[in-house]
Amino acid sequence: MSFSISASGMTAQRIRMDVIANNIANANTMITAEGSPFRRRDVIFEATGRTFSESLSVERRRLNRTIGSGVKVQQIAEDRSENAFIKIYDPGHPMADDNGIVLRPNISVTTEMVNMIDSSRAYEANVTAFNSYKQMEEKALQLGGR
Template identity: 45%
Template sequence: MPGWFRILEISASSLTAERFRMEVIANNIANANTTRTERGGPYRRRVAVLAAREEAPAPFSEWLSRAMAQVGVRDFRPPGIPGAGAEVAGQVGAGVRVVAVGEDPRPLPLRYDPTHPDADANGYVQMPNVDPLLEMVDLISASRAYEANVTAFTTARQMALRTLELGRS
């Protein structure tokens, strides 16, 4: 059963990362016209940097293993199935995590608006380097990835429940 928990942990890590990515994108859209931030300049587009996790945290799996050891249960696997930690061809990683939130280094565009309170002596205003159209495309991409992970999580959960039902009969 630990393999099922690992699948759910991987999917959950991706759900968390994609939700965070959507929050960063929503923040970019909300600040697409912010010409003065707390730091003094215009808002700079932010990007969530995702990376593969090296190890999957397994708090529930560890808890379950300890509980099984306390009641004397050692192994539910039929003979011939590799144990936890065994190398399996095509083995998946440990999920995904947010490494950092970086600022987009692209230059800030200038817009001529001499009446704007943040205009310089020549009448130009530095605008955020946020393209709302690009942000919407990124938001759709993150949303689709989130939906795919919800489907994977639900499917894995249903398969685990079916497996348990088969074990009862």
């Protein structure tokens, strides 16, 4: 059970890092296949399994040690807000509209790098939990074999 919880966390953070890397790579992409500037994407997570309070209610009725089963990516959402693009006045730019406004993605590379570090640390925490559980299982097998 703990292996799958840590593994789901590692998978979710790997996907988040891929999305962040894509945001950074497209920070200056002014036109996509849809004809608009690139829209920043964000990963939305969802817990899987039961919540602690749900598990506690079940435990009152029967003995079961399952509490949760990890996390999953619910969706990768595009920024559809009014602030998705930065408006820059540059009438000489080939992408400028009739008013001389050029739309650029509203992506802060600094913010994305902070998000990448956060995701990397979360991934490392899941690796540490995975390895700790593995060591406990190995020790239990050693003790059981005596």
